[in-house]
Amino acid sequence: MERKIVAIIFGSILLFQASYCYSNDTMNGIVFEDSNRNLRMDPGEKGIPDILVSNQIDVVATDENGQYRLPVPGEEFIIFVVKSPHYSLPLNQNNLPQFYYIHQPQGSPKLKYAGIEPTGALPEMVHFPLYPSRKTNRFKTIVFSDPQPGSHEQIHFIRDDVIAKLNGADAEFGITLGDITSDNLSFYNRYNEIVAQIGIPFYNVPGNHDMNYDVKDDQYSLETYKKHFGPPYYAFEYGMISFIVLDSVTWYGKTDDREGYYIGKLGDKQLQWIENYLNHVPAENLVVFLMHIPIHCTLETGDSVRITDREKLFDLVKKRNHLLALAGHMHIIDQVHLDREVGWKSDVPFPHITCGAVSGSWWSGPKDERGIPCAMAHDGAPNGYHIFHFTGNRFTQKFKAANEDDSYQMRITSPQGVISKQEIHQKKIIVNAFNADPTSIVEYQMDNAQPRRMTNTAMIDPFIIDYHEKNKELMPDWVEPATATHIWIAPQPEFLSVGVHKLTIQVLNQYGREYIQSAIFEIGE
Structure with a gap:
C-alpha cells in the first residue's frame, strides 16, 4: 500500500512528491526552512533541527536533518508543529497561522455548520515549512476575549469600535480567548477577514459559544472551529515565553433525558499532551496558559465557570517558577494569585487574569453617536481588550477601553454632581480602577489636603x-450587575464644607504605572 507526501499550505495540503511505502503505526516528515516562502521544500532548503512536533499526545523534537517521527495515535488526529522563537509560521489570507495537518479520513459528521472534509488515507509524510525570523525577547501582543457577535450588526460593532483603531498595530501577534462568535459559526469567515486588517498573526482559543451543539458528546464539538483555526489545543513560542492554548470546555450533548451542557474540563488526553510538551520547555521560560473558561473564578461557583480538573494541571507545573494564566468567559476583569484554597500548593506566585471582553455586556446598552452600544461590562468596566508587554520571562499588561484613550483606567463613581451637606458623609468615595489588582495602591486627595489611602473592596459598583x-430595556434580562474585585472605597473627610471641591485619585498599579483622574463636585445647603 502507498501514501503520498504532503506539505501544509493554508489549512489544506499540497501534493509535491512521489508516493512511498509506509508503516501504519508511524507518521514522518521534515520541518524545513522555507527560504523563498513558496511552501515547498526545494533543492537546497534544509531541515531545521530541534523543532517540536506533536500528534496531540506525543511531542518530539526534529533531528539534525529536521526529520521527525511520531506514533499514529488513532484513526483521527491533528499533527502540528510548535512555532520556535527563531522562526515564524506561514499565514493564510486572514493572517491565521498555518501549522497543522488534520487527518480525518471520513471527515466530520453531518452538522449544522460545516466541519472537516474527508481527508482520505494518511499520507506517508507531512512536511512543515517555517520562515526564518529574528528572535526577540521584547515584544507586545494584543489579547481579545469574547468578541462574541450574535449578528452581522454586531460584527459591524467589532469592526468600528475595536478593529479600525488597531489597523497597523505594532504588536507581534494577537490572541482571542474564545467565544469568537456567539453560536452562529457561519460568522467565522467575515470575522476573520475583519480581524486580518490589523495586519498581524492572530491565534485563537475555543470557547463554549464556538461549539457544534448538534453533537452528542465532546468528540466532534469543535469541528467547525477546527476547519477555520486548527487544533483546539497547541503551543507556540516567542522569545522566552511558551504559550499553551488550552481547550477548557467539555461538551455533554442533548439526550432524551436532558438538555446539552458544558463544564470546564481539560481531560486526561490534553493533560498528557501538556505534560509531554512541558518536558521540552526550559525551566527559565515563562509558561502562559491561554484558555476560555478560567482555572478558577473568584466571584462565581459552578463547574461551568472553572476548570474542574485544575489540580491535575497544577501537578504538572508545581515545580515551575514562571507562570501566568489568561482566561475569558466571564465578561469581567478579575486578577488573582492562585493559592492553596483553589488547589495551588506551591508558594510560587501563579497570577491568573480573567480578561475584559471585547463585547462587554454582549453588545447591549444605549448606543452612542456612532450607533455602537456602550456595552458596559456588568462589573462596571468598559468593553475593550488587553495589551501585554513581554521582556525576557516577565510581563506587564494594560487594559485598553474601546473608543477611549490609553489613560482611561478608572471611573470615579462617587462623589459626583451636587450633594447636600446633610448627605455628604453618608456617601463614600468610590473608585472603579478597571485593571488594578488588589496589590495596587489607590489614594485620594481632597482639595489640597494630604493624600489618603483607599481600601480595596469586592462589591457591586x-x-x-x-x-x-x-x-x-436595552439589555438582556439575564445580564445583571456583578461584583467587581477592582473597587476602592474611603470615607469622606470630615472637613468638607458647602461649596465646590476637587477630588483627585491616584492609582499606582501592580506594574508600577501611575494613573491620575479628577472629579469636581459641589456640596449644597
Whole structure:
C-alpha cells in the first residue's frame, strides 16, 4: 500500500512528491526552512533541527536533518508543529497561522455548520515549512476575549469600535480567548477577514459559544472551529515565553433525558499532551496558559465557570517558577494569585487574569453617536481588550477601553454632581480602577489636603446598578450587575464644607504605572 507526501499550505495540503511505502503505526516528515516562502521544500532548503512536533499526545523534537517521527495515535488526529522563537509560521489570507495537518479520513459528521472534509488515507509524510525570523525577547501582543457577535450588526460593532483603531498595530501577534462568535459559526469567515486588517498573526482559543451543539458528546464539538483555526489545543513560542492554548470546555450533548451542557474540563488526553510538551520547555521560560473558561473564578461557583480538573494541571507545573494564566468567559476583569484554597500548593506566585471582553455586556446598552452600544461590562468596566508587554520571562499588561484613550483606567463613581451637606458623609468615595489588582495602591486627595489611602473592596459598583436600572430595556434580562474585585472605597473627610471641591485619585498599579483622574463636585445647603 502507498501514501503520498504532503506539505501544509493554508489549512489544506499540497501534493509535491512521489508516493512511498509506509508503516501504519508511524507518521514522518521534515520541518524545513522555507527560504523563498513558496511552501515547498526545494533543492537546497534544509531541515531545521530541534523543532517540536506533536500528534496531540506525543511531542518530539526534529533531528539534525529536521526529520521527525511520531506514533499514529488513532484513526483521527491533528499533527502540528510548535512555532520556535527563531522562526515564524506561514499565514493564510486572514493572517491565521498555518501549522497543522488534520487527518480525518471520513471527515466530520453531518452538522449544522460545516466541519472537516474527508481527508482520505494518511499520507506517508507531512512536511512543515517555517520562515526564518529574528528572535526577540521584547515584544507586545494584543489579547481579545469574547468578541462574541450574535449578528452581522454586531460584527459591524467589532469592526468600528475595536478593529479600525488597531489597523497597523505594532504588536507581534494577537490572541482571542474564545467565544469568537456567539453560536452562529457561519460568522467565522467575515470575522476573520475583519480581524486580518490589523495586519498581524492572530491565534485563537475555543470557547463554549464556538461549539457544534448538534453533537452528542465532546468528540466532534469543535469541528467547525477546527476547519477555520486548527487544533483546539497547541503551543507556540516567542522569545522566552511558551504559550499553551488550552481547550477548557467539555461538551455533554442533548439526550432524551436532558438538555446539552458544558463544564470546564481539560481531560486526561490534553493533560498528557501538556505534560509531554512541558518536558521540552526550559525551566527559565515563562509558561502562559491561554484558555476560555478560567482555572478558577473568584466571584462565581459552578463547574461551568472553572476548570474542574485544575489540580491535575497544577501537578504538572508545581515545580515551575514562571507562570501566568489568561482566561475569558466571564465578561469581567478579575486578577488573582492562585493559592492553596483553589488547589495551588506551591508558594510560587501563579497570577491568573480573567480578561475584559471585547463585547462587554454582549453588545447591549444605549448606543452612542456612532450607533455602537456602550456595552458596559456588568462589573462596571468598559468593553475593550488587553495589551501585554513581554521582556525576557516577565510581563506587564494594560487594559485598553474601546473608543477611549490609553489613560482611561478608572471611573470615579462617587462623589459626583451636587450633594447636600446633610448627605455628604453618608456617601463614600468610590473608585472603579478597571485593571488594578488588589496589590495596587489607590489614594485620594481632597482639595489640597494630604493624600489618603483607599481600601480595596469586592462589591457591586453603584454606577453599574444605576446604569442597568436606567437602561434595562436595552439589555438582556439575564445580564445583571456583578461584583467587581477592582473597587476602592474611603470615607469622606470630615472637613468638607458647602461649596465646590476637587477630588483627585491616584492609582499606582501592580506594574508600577501611575494613573491620575479628577472629579469636581459641589456640596449644597
